[in-house]
Amino acid sequence: MIIDLRSDTLTKPTEGMLQAMWAAEIGDDVFGEDPTVNTLEEKLAGMFGMEAGLFCPSGTMTNQIAIRLHTGLQTEVICHKYSHIYLYEGGGIMSNSHASVKLLDGKYGKISPQDILDSINPDDVHAAETTLISLENTMNKGGGSIYTLEEIKPIKSICDQHGLKLHLDGARLFNALVETNESPKDWGAMFDTISICLSKGLGCPVGSVLLGTKAEIKRARKVRKSFGGGMRQAGFLAAAAIYALEHHVDRLKEDHTRARELGKMLEGHALISEVFPVMTNIVIAKLSGISPTDMLQKLEEKGIKAVKFGKDQIRFVTHLDFNDEMLERFGERIKDID
Numbered sequence: 479m480i481i482d483l484r485s486d487t488l489t490k491p492t493e494g495m496l497q498a499m500w501a502a503e504i505g506d507d508v509f510g511e512d513p514t515v516n517t518l519e520e521k522l523a524g525m526f527g528m529e530a531g532l533f534c535p536s537g538t539m540t541n542q543i544a545i546r547l548h549t550g551l552q553t554e555v556i557c558h559k560y561s562h563i564y565l566y567e568g569g570g571i572m573s574n575s576h577a578s579v580k581l582l583d584g585k586y587g588k589i590s591p592q593d594i595l596d597s598i599n600p601d602d603v604h605a606a607e608t609t610l611i612s613l614e615n616t617m618n619k620g621g622g623s624i625y626t627l628e629e630i631k632p633i634k635s636i637c638d639q640h641g642l643k644l645h646l647d648g649a650r651l652f653n654a655l656v657e658t659n660e661s662p663k664d665w666g667a668m669f670d671t672i673s674i675c676l677s678k679g680l681g682c683p684v685g686s687v688l689l690g691t692k693a694e695i696k697r698a699r700k701v702r703k704s705f706g707g708g709m710r711q712a713g714f715l716a717a718a719a720i721y722a723l724e725h726h727v728d729r730l731k732e733d734h735t736r737a738r739e740l741g742k743m744l745e746g747h748a749l750i751s752e753v754f755p756v757m758t759n760i761v762i763a764k765l766s767g768i769s770p771t772d773m774l775q776k777l778e779e780k781g782i783k784a785v786k787f788g789k790d791q792i793r794f795v796t797h798l799d800f801n802d803e804m805l806e807r808f809g810e811r812i813k814d815i816d
């Protein structure tokens with residue numbers, strides 16, 4: 479049995495999800511005529527109390543569209559140095575939006591209101607104009623760490639005072655919300671735009687949704703077209719997403735429980751010096767006396783897959799296709815590695 483913990487994007491549609499996809503009513507979404515896509519966009523926007531949504535092929539696209547909406551020539555985005563938008567989107571901030579980036583540090587991938595305040599450029603001929611703050615929740619490279627709503631409020635008020643836009647890369651926002659029990663509507667009230675991935679923990683084959691105001695989403699639709707992201711009978715994919723929102727949100731807690739157990743199994747291992755606090759479905763282990771490549775090789779020999787995550791770290795992600803039996807096997811196999 480191969481235990482694949484490289485990412486929560488690896489899941490395959492369940493039987494129920496496939497049936498929902500087969501049964502989808504479809505149309506041409508570029509004409510705005512796919513009823514299932516329209517339903518998905520309205521449903522997610524409604525959940526977060528936001529005006530409108532836009533279904534896109536990937537979370538990279540929803541993030542990059544949001545950045546395009548909120549920036550322009552000679553502007554600057556502030557984000558954490560480990561942000562997905564900066565590290566893992568092919569340098570898109572520059573190539574898609576021609577914006578400059580200011581990278582902040584902070585424990586477990588989170589940035590503080592004071593550091594943000596100190597990083598806003600002055601209204602000065604020498605400086606790029608700061609227009610956007612982008613946050614990530616949960617924070618992938620921070621080990622699936624969570625921002626609480628209370629932590630967002632002071633950041634939101636800085637944005638209001640300085641006329642800045644606030645974007646959330648909420649690829650795994652539902653993972654955070656099931657842990658904190660905070661309401662999606664309270665989160666929706668904090669941000670100008672939110673990107674949510676359906677193809678991660680929620681288990682869909684494809685898709686992300688960008689949420690925002692009607693006016694912003696209208697512009698976003700045009701940007702999506704220019705990025706080549708206008709899809710036709712996308713209702714098959716939207717049907718998977720609607721199914722996931724109805725059946726796969728609460729169960730994210732199971733992934734978190736298994737991730738915590740998995741973290742415990744790694745603690746104290748001779749080749750691991752530290753396991754980041756496990757808050758959601760991501761487990762990051764710092765290695766000691768072995769390179770990530772060699773450790774991954776040892777794991778692979780035992781039928782376990784993970785990924786390199788920095789120069790001395792590896793990452794495991796739990797997901798819909800990782801069950802208790804696999805967790806138990808994981809525990810047995812990891813003991814055999816030395």
Ligand SMILES: *Cc1c(COP(=O)(O)O)cnc(C)c1O
Nearest residue numbers: 536537538539562614618647649
């Ligand atoms: C996966 C992910 C995305 C989007 O990735 P795609 O593969 O383009 O869908 C964005 N942000 C974070 C934090 C992610 O983990």
